[in-house]
Amino acid sequence: MSASDSSPSLYAAREPVFPRRVSGSFRRLKWILMAVTLGIYYVTPWLRWDRGPGMPDQAVLVDLANRRFFFFMIEIWPHEFYFVAGLLIMAGLGLFLFTAALGRVWCGYACPQTVWTDLFILVERWVEGDRNARLRLWHQKTWDLRKLRLRLTKWGLWLLIGLATGGAWVFYFADAPTLMRDLVTGQAHPVAYTTMAILTATTFLFGGFAREQICIYACPWPRIQAAMMDENTLTVSYREWRGEPRGKLRRAEEGVQRQGDCIDCMACVNVCPMGIDIRDGQQLACITCALCIDACNDTMDKIGKPRDLIGYLALKDEAVERAGGHPRQIWRHIFRPRTMVYTLLWAGIGIGLVVALFLRSPFDVSVAPVRNPLFVTLSDGAIRNTYEIRLRNKQAEPRDFHLSADGLPGVIVTAEGAEAATVRVPADATGEVRLYLVAPAGSEGATADRSDIAIWIEDMTSRDRVETDTVFHGRGN
Structure with missing residues (x-):
């Protein structure tokens, strides 16, 4: 059988994605959330809380040896695992709520894979330069001293971040200062070293190399989210009726077909961490990070066109906007029966847990x-x-x-x-x-x-x- 007669591959080769630097309100929001979430993760094990003699003074501690969980003044015993189950249910309902209102906003802003990938891209950009510089380095076939130095520097910083990530995780299961001393002196339990090695390797690989592949192929949420969304869900969308026909910016001339607002600058594609073109419509890979909105708004400002050629839009408002009308107010999309049911369920479970916490016997x-x-x-x-x-x-x-x-x-x-x-x-x-x-x-x-x-x-x-x-x-x- 000839090569031309062979069946095509079921798997597409990965195209490396090198997002360009972008500034704007959504990018600033992502920086803030990244700083807050990483700060909470790395700092929390070091917070102290005085519980008296004979008790651990770590504010947040999963004490597996004594089968207890400490969270500041709260102590959860094994038979009270329903508190943990309740928190997990609340987390699930919260995910449903945010998805029903704003699509995959969790994926775009607070998912650990997104947060650490953002951090790794920041390091990559700092070491190798912005998108064009990284592309040139990628396509450079020969490994000279400069390419070797840049790659080793980048990988070394990635490994340090991965090591800090694994180290912070094990600190949640033992007294952080004591475990740190034991880790440095080689006296910690082998389980601690093994856990750190696994988390260091996975953080290094997932944040540095797999990146968008984890979101597309490994994460089940893109395939589940459709059940949480409806025609009122706000998602990042391209207003093609305003942008088409796209083309290079030119002066309007008599007899020339009207040109849309999109000048095909590819800014929205170049800043996307998933490497997709939002102008092709809603896609499974889109994580609703809204960086394409910042990039497009920046271009519209430069050419004197109205903003939000790419913006948050509900499917129900598309026909209204096409006809020249005004979309519904954002709060009407967010506060609707479906989201209110999710909110009431979420709040009911939270209130129930708080009541149970205060009514439990000492x-x-x-x-x-x-x-x-x-x-x-x-x-x-x-x-x-x-x-x-x-x-x-x-x-x-x-x-x-x-x-x-x-x-x-x-x-x-x-x-x-x-x-x-x-x-x-x-x-x-x-x-x-x-x-x-x-x-x-x-x-x-x-x-x-x-x-x-x-x-x-x-x-x-x-x-x-x-x-x-x-x-x-x-x-x-």
């Missing part, structure tokens, strides 16, 4: 009746039941807890190794105690086969009380 208790045997008959005819009590003290100081029972008249409550049924649990720890309930001979509890009772646990410091329902087994008639 200690947890579990009661398990000992079933072998179900009861013991004492020498005086009284009936004794035994219970295993687990008390989790969430406070940063030791607490005394008093145990009592309700539901059986005359029942006697004692705790093994404790006086007056009061036990002490160390700070931030779980204590176990064996509780005995004794029903006098001839009493209701002793003669009944089974009685419902409630065991009460009271924090002697805060006076908070928790009730747990269980049963008392008697001899039966």
Whole structure:
């Protein structure tokens, strides 16, 4: 079979993208968000928070060894994972909300792949120059000393950023100053070094080389976002009815076909980090970063044409603008039934989590009746039941807890190794105690086969009380 008869490749070769520098309101917004998000990521592990003796003083810490999560004054235990689940649901709803209102605005401004790629491009531009200089270097086939120096400098800075990224991540799982010292002296756990190496490599490859390929091929969100959008969603669009027919700028002459506002300067293509032409319409690769709007507005200002040849536009307004009318106000696109439903769901879950956070008990208790045997008959005819009590003290100081029972008249409550049924649990720890309930001979509890009772646990410091329902087994008639 000849080469001409062979099947075409299913995969297109990657065309390198070298975005040109651009200035404007959307570019400034991206710089601000990049600085804020990277600052939060790198600085947060170093914030301190005093929780008292014996407790970690890192403001945000995922303590895997003790199975807890600390966030400033909030402490989440394993059985409270519903808080984490609620936050993840809120994040998903927030993504739906922003996509329904403004398309892939998350991808264009706050996605980690976008943020780190922006940072890597900034370093690349600083080392190698703007778009034309980088293109010349790319097409240069021979590796002279200059090209080698520029590439090694750029790759070295990329590796430092990747190392800082991996290092910041592991600091969330251990005390940052201590781990930093152990990493430098070679005393850290191998898991820390392995994690840093993996994150350094992935950051280096994804931000430096894969870039737009991650957004197009690896990320599932471009294929999901269509379900979140409708005709009222504001997206970056080219007003082709105003821009066409495009062509080089020339004076209007009699008998010459009217020329559109687009002068085919390619500025919108040259600044796009995805390497697409927004004039071809909506595309899966578009991340709605709006840099093409800044580039086009700059060109329109120079040639004296109205701005927003490329701008945010809803599909519902396209026919109105084509007819020469005015589009709906932006707030009407954002505040509509669909986005309001997302907002109410998001706010409802957030309020529910806050209420649950403030209503949760400062200690947890579990009661398990000992079933072998179900009861013991004492020498005086009284009936004794035994219970295993687990008390989790969430406070940063030791607490005394008093145990009592309700539901059986005359029942006697004692705790093994404790006086007056009061036990002490160390700070931030779980204590176990064996509780005995004794029903006098001839009493209701002793003669009944089974009685419902409630065991009460009271924090002697805060006076908070928790009730747990269980049963008392008697001899039966």
